[in-house]
Amino acid sequence: IRLQNGSQTEIVSTRHFVNAAGPFVQNVAAMLELDLPVFHELHVKIAFRDPLKIIPREAPLLIWTDPAILPWSEEERDSLNQSEETRYLLKEFPSGVHARPEGGAGSDTVLILWTYDVKTVDPVFPFSVDPHYPEIALRGLSLMIPGLRAYFGRMTKPVVDGGYYTKTRENRPLIGPLPIEGAYIIGGLSGFGIMAACGAGELLAASIAGNDLPPHAAAFSLARYEDPEYRKLLGSWGETGQL
Ligand SMILES: Cc1cc2nc3c(=O)[nH]c(=O)nc-3n(C[C@H](O)[C@H](O)[C@H](O)COP(=O)(O)OP(=O)(O)OC[C@H]3O[C@@H](n4cnc5c(N)ncnc54)[C@H](O)[C@@H]3O)c2cc1C
Known part of the structure; x- marks a missing residue:
């Protein structure tokens, strides 16, 4: 070597x-x-704080297996529809948003993962993440856990992290x-x-x-x-x- x-x-x-x-x-x-x-795929997750305790700490890994149309208000829909850059947020997203509490009884951290645009990529660090990812992940998960709507537009700044899944066929x-x-x-x-x-x-x-x-x-x-x-x-x- x-x-x-x-x-x-x-x-x-x-x-x-x-x-x-x-x-x-x-x-x-x-x-x-x-x-x-x-081959490699980029997978991203967010860690965010759930001070309202919407997700019980003893909750297991939760997986939403239906495709998702993200919930937006009429006003938000109109605004997102104005620009080509944000119009994709109104389209159907694939199934698979998943989440679990992270940490013990004293923690209020929740992890959400959703690889809604899975594709094969070359691994590079640092990688860039869709700036809308946290909001997409939260809104997607809210279809399964409606109480999370309390955080729409006012989630505490999440930690965005991730890495590559290296896979065989x-x-x-x-x-x-x-x-x-x-x-x-x-x-x-x-x-x-x-x-x-x-x-x-x-x-x-x-x-x-x-x-x-x-x-x-x-x-x-x-x-x-x-x-x-x-x-x-x-x-x-x-x-x-x-x-
Ligand atoms: C967002 C996300 C969530 C995940 N969640 C889970 C989960 O809940 N449960 C689970 O089981 N798995 C999970 N995984 C998968 C898990 O992280 C990986 O499968 C695992 O880390 C792969 O281990 P590894 O040792 O092969 O590679 P790595 O953990 O990537 O380790 C490779 C090491 O090699 C070093 N290295 C690279 N090139 C060189 C070189 N030339 N010389 C010397 N050192 C080098 C790197 O620095 C690194 O330390 C997740 C992955 C991601 C991205």
Whole structure:
């Protein structure tokens, strides 16, 4: 491994190298002259304060599965309709706005996520976010939780954050050896990498240590794409259900 620090180059020798570069997994693979079957989507979330306690702290993850026409007043509709830049706010948005309380009993923070314009992008930091995103997310969620209308136009300044889902076609991660001896990958963890972290790490460790692998190992190996039967399956995989 070559580390460049200004004009200094440091070489680190290792028997095992793991590509765990998240959205940059492809860039690191390119250093090994490998191409990975992954793509990236930008997903954004807001964290906002709910001092009126509209959403109970014990609420589970809430997902709205209907398409959404955002609620606006007649006056707002007229105003948004005036400009090409804001007219999209009056159109139908896809399903999938979801939210959950964040933090324990003392917290009043709520997270809302809604990737209403999902598309494949190249990962760049910092990324830009639709300036209307917080209002869109809040209004979308208010279709499920009408009490949130109390915050229309007067939400405390939300924290807007996000990142990239790095995905394979079938939304299954890549965990295991790469076709170069001593090189491994743990990536393509999409929108479930925190939940999957322990299982993914355990599988990678078993692979590196040369331990017996569980039956599901083959389903996450990069080598699965060499199997013609698997490739045939991919052709008819359908939607993955990812929000
Ligand atoms: C808005 C949003 C909400 C999410 N919500 C959830 C959720 O509720 N539950 C859940 O399970 N998952 C969630 N995820 C998904 C989860 O965050 C990812 O699946 C997970 O972070 C992927 O882990 P990773 O280690 O592969 O990549 P990352 O967490 O991106 O880590 C990659 C690391 O590699 C480093 N790196 C990159 N290039 C290099 C290089 N050349 N050299 C050295 N280091 C490098 C980066 O700095 C980074 O630290 C969410 C993602 C987003 C964007």
